[in-house]
Amino acid sequence: MLTEVNTVELTENHSLYWRKNLRITALLLAIWFVVTFVVSYFARELSFSFFGWPFSFWMGAQGSLVVYCLIIGYYAFYMNRLDIEHGVEELED
Amino acid sequence: MAGSFETAREAGKGEANRAFRLQLNKVYKWYTGGFFVFVIALAVLEQLGLSREWIGFIFLLATIGLYAGIGIMSRTTDAAEYYVAGRRVPAVYNGMATGADWMSAASFIGMAGTLYLTGYSGLAFIMGWTGGYCLVALFLAPYLRKFGQFTIPDFLGERYGGNLPRFIGIFAAILCSFTYVVAQIYGVGLITSRLTGVAFELGVFLGLGGILVCSFLGGMRAVTWTQVAQYIVLIVAYMIPVVWLSVKQTNFPVPQAIYGYQLEKVTAKEKLLTNDPKELEVREIFKQRAAELTEKLKDPGAALKADKAAAEARLVELRAANAPSRTISTAERAVSSLPKDEASAKAAWTRDKELAETKSKPLNGMPPHAAQFAGDPLGDAQAQATYDNSRRNFLALIFCLMIGTAALPHILMRYYTVPSVKEARQSVTWSLFFIFLLYFTAPALAVLVKFEVFHVLIGTPIDQLPAWVASWNKVDPSLMSITDVNKDGILQLNEMSIGGDIIVLATAEIGGLPYVISGLVAAGGLAAALSTADGLLLTIANALSHDLYYKMIDPNASTARRVTISKVLLLMVALVAAYVAAQKPADILFLVSAAFSFAAAAFFPALVLGIFWKRATGIAASLGMIAGLGITFYYMVTTQPWLRDVFGVTTPIELWWGILPISAGVFGVPLGFVVIILVSMVTTAPSRKVQKLVEHVRYPNLREP
Numbered sequence: 001m002l003t004e005v006n007t008v009e010l011t012e013n014h015s016l017y018w019r020k021n022l023r024i025t026a027l028l029l030a031i032w033f034v035v036t037f038v039v040s041y042f043a044r045e046l047s048f049s050f051f052g053w054p055f056s057f058w059m060g061a062q063g064s065l066v067v068y069c070l071i072i073g074y075y076a077f078y079m080n081r082l083d084i085e086h087g088v089e090e091l092e093d
Numbered sequence: 094m095a096g097s098f099e100t101a102r103e104a105g106k107g108e109a110n111r112a113f114r115l116q117l118n119k120v121y122k123w124y125t126g127g128f129f130v131f132v133i134a135l136a137v138l139e140q141l142g143l144s145r146e147w148i149g150f151i152f153l154l155a156t157i158g159l160y161a162g163i164g165i166m167s168r169t170t171d172a173a174e175y176y177v178a179g180r181r182v183p184a185v186y187n188g189m190a191t192g193a194d195w196m197s198a199a200s201f202i203g204m205a206g207t208l209y210l211t212g213y214s215g216l217a218f219i220m221g222w223t224g225g226y227c228l229v230a231l232f233l234a235p236y237l238r239k240f241g242q243f244t245i246p247d248f249l250g251e252r253y254g255g256n257l258p259r260f261i262g263i264f265a266a267i268l269c270s271f272t273y274v275v276a277q278i279y280g281v282g283l284i285t286s287r288l289t290g291v292a293f294e295l296g297v298f299l300g301l302g303g304i305l306v307c308s309f310l311g312g313m314r315a316v317t318w319t320q321v322a323q324y325i326v327l328i329v330a331y332m333i334p335v336v337w338l339s340v341k342q343t344n345f346p347v348p349q350a351i352y353g354y355q356l357e358k359v360t361a362k363e364k365l366l367t368n369d370p371k372e373l374e375v376r377e378i379f380k381q382r383a384a385e386l387t388e389k390l391k392d393p394g395a396a397l398k399a400d401k402a403a404a405e406a407r408l409v410e411l412r413a414a415n416a417p418s419r420t421i422s423t424a425e426r427a428v429s430s431l432p433k434d435e436a437s438a439k440a441a442w443t444r445d446k447e448l449a450e451t452k453s454k455p456l457n458g459m460p461p462h463a464a465q466f467a468g469d470p471l472g473d474a475q476a477q478a479t480y481d482n483s484r485r486n487f488l489a490l491i492f493c494l495m496i497g498t499a500a501l502p503h504i505l506m507r508y509y510t511v512p513s514v515k516e517a518r519q520s521v522t523w524s525l526f527f528i529f530l531l532y533f534t535a536p537a538l539a540v541l542v543k544f545e546v547f548h549v550l551i552g553t554p555i556d557q558l559p560a561w562v563a564s565w566n567k568v569d570p571s572l573m574s575i576t577d578v579n580k581d582g583i584l585q586l587n588e589m590s591i592g593g594d595i596i597v598l599a600t601a602e603i604g605g606l607p608y609v610i611s612g613l614v615a616a617g618g619l620a621a622a623l624s625t626a627d628g629l630l631l632t633i634a635n636a637l638s639h640d641l642y643y644k645m646i647d648p649n650a651s652t653a654r655r656v657t658i659s660k661v662l663l664l665m666v667a668l669v670a671a672y673v674a675a676q677k678p679a680d681i682l683f684l685v686s687a688a689f690s691f692a693a694a695a696f697f698p699a700l701v702l703g704i705f706w707k708r709a710t711g712i713a714a715s716l717g718m719i720a721g722l723g724i725t726f727y728y729m730v731t732t733q734p735w736l737r738d739v740f741g742v743t744t745p746i747e748l749w750w751g752i753l754p755i756s757a758g759v760f761g762v763p764l765g766f767v768v769i770i771l772v773s774m775v776t777t778a779p780s781r782k783v784q785k786l787v788e789h790v791r792y793p794n795l796r797e798p
């Protein structure tokens with residue numbers, strides 16, 4: 001049982017959808033990169049006190065995790081809306 | 094409960110899914126309530142005099158029995174039910190199941206211990222094992238769900254065509270899942286034997302029974318509903334002691350919000366301890382011991398002879414002086430406990446020397462908890478090099494753990510089980526949320542326990558230490574041991590050796606909670622290990638039965654036959670894994686981390702390029718996977734002491750840019766990408782059909798406008 005691949009030809013609307021998807025993916029990935037690698041790289045410099053924690057310690061232990069959750073949550077929200085906008089959402093039957 | 098797991102696909106899909114979700118909410122609410130009642134009832138029984146052994150047994154039997162019960166109720170022989178739980182697991186529940194699938198014995202028991210021992214550097218695990226879900230969400234989960242088959246090698250096979258990519262996928266999936274599952278079964282054995290006092294090997298097979306009843310009868314369907322139940326047990330078990338400890342120390346029940354202030358106090362105390370005269374005295378003694386051993390190791394043969402002569406001379410002298418029999422028997426033991434020959438003397442002394450050297454360092458060899466990286470960027474050349482190296486390894490480890498997270502087949506497989514692409518996206522959010530709950534608590538737990546050790550244990554007369562210290566020493570001296578090195582009758586930090594695994598398991602006792610909570614924590618650890626083992630075993634069995642047998646050997650096999658074969662294979666793989674675990678293989682923690690590097694190098698480039706780049710070709714993907722996996726394996730074998738031993742490598746260790754073997758994937762992943770891209774450019778573009786498949790996975794529903 002191979003995957004049923006439909007033969008619909010892509011339209012301008014479809015490629016616009018895909019470009020928007022790539023744009024939001026790149027943007028969120030950039031945030032992910034900064035929060036993870038840039039903050040960790042400068043961890044020693046970013047050790048001012050933040051409610052008791054050194055800031056970079058707090059980022060590693062909590063801040064980055066919160067940002068990851070927000071990234072994924074926002075992506076789901078954005079894409080589920082984008083699906084409808086471009087008419088590629090799944091229909092419940 | 095059985096009714097709620099029955100198939101509801103035939104009715105209107107959307108309506109049925111909603112009804113199914115409501116039904117699940119009801120079932121799991123009752124389940125959670127029932128679980129609390131069970132724990133409270135046990136607590137009451139404990140007050141009435143129920144013994145600790147019985148509490149342990151009841152926890153073990155009740156939880157394993159419960160998981161087995163869910164397995165029996167969800168038994169199935171339908172392929173879609175067996176492989177992907179009928180594809181109607183609601184996003185929230187799939188999130189919980191993924192959480193339990195994801196959080197292994199290492200996350201539950203080991204992580205807080207690692208954080209306790211290594212401070213900031215341990216945060217690489219926290220970030221790596223959560224940030225990877227961003228990659229799952231952005232690059233993989235929705236597309237794999239749209240693809241909608243059964244396994245990860247399935248995708249490789251269809252996207253890249255031919256059996257080679259599929260076969261490499263099967264090999265890599267088994268390689269990383271098997272090393273991982275051995276570690277889980279080992280954890281099951283450890284916890285079972287702690288909880289009930291049965292032998293380790295028996296513990297392994299008891300736990301195995303629980304795993305098998307569940308995954309054997311019901312495949313993914315049973316595993317999913319069990320994992321949800323296990324998630325609830327493990328998160329409750331993790332939170333209760335930490336909250337209690339927080340209330341005890343700070344009168345505030347949300348440890349995650351306020352442990353920053355405890356960390357400040359820990360840091361202040363670290364400064365005091367580093368210069369404390371008593372600590373310096375202890376460290377000086379260890380320093381001398383290390384120096385003596387270094388001297389002995391220059392000529393172990395002669396030193397051993399001298400030791401032997403001295404010990405025997407003392408024995409003769411004591412006997413001649415008619416010393417009390419206790420003194421004589423001590424001296425006899427000193428003679429008999431000497432190393433037997435030069436080789437074993439050398440090994441024992443090298444080990445002792447390393448230990449003494451660690452213990453001659455400030456804070457028992459632990460880095461200051463809040464210090465980012467070792468070394469000093471403003472210090473001399475050596476301190477600067479240490480700093481750069483430490484930072485580079487920290488970043489490399491995060492990279493490997495993240496990419497590995499996004500490539501482990503047993504996690505990716507879970508996103509095949511949700512009803513739609515939309516729910517797949519939401520499900521990743523829920524997964525990370527449920528994982529987040531435990532992961533942002535672990536660093537808090539580590540700091541709270543450190544505070545307790547620094548402020549309550551250190552400086553206490555050794556005969557007045559809390560009871561849990563002695564009881565854990567009795568369980569396993571490698572987890573907790575104390576020697577009064579400077580004979581002042583008071584505990585110094587460097588006189589205590591503490592194993593990382595104790596931190597979570599002993600928190601309840603440290604906080605002064607009744608034993609029933611300790612039992613609960615052990616049951617939580619068991620749930621974490623069992624749920625991960627379930628998912629992994631299923632991945633291995635499916636790779637063999639679905640991908641290898643059905644897709645490559647006998648494409649005409651009937652559904653029932655495939656499911657039966659999968660079940661038989663599952664049993665065999667589980668037995669082999671239990672056998673390996675019962676041998677207590679060395680360096681099990683390294684094997685687990687190695688699984689991440691392997692998965693990262695093998696799957697990530699091929700999967701991501703397969704979705705995002707239509708031009709990626711089959712031969713390129715195969716070569717890329719082989720190259721990535723190959724270089725990762727090569728680097729580990731030539732640099733990791735245990736693997737060097739296994740493969741008999743004797744060339745001197747050459748680290749590339751100082752990267753430790755645990756992060757070998759940092760070379761494999763980029764190489765995989767480069768090879769796939771370069772080879773794709775020089776080979777013929779994929780067929781029109783494959784390109785259509787890529788378009789197909791990119792759009793949740795591709796239809797005529």
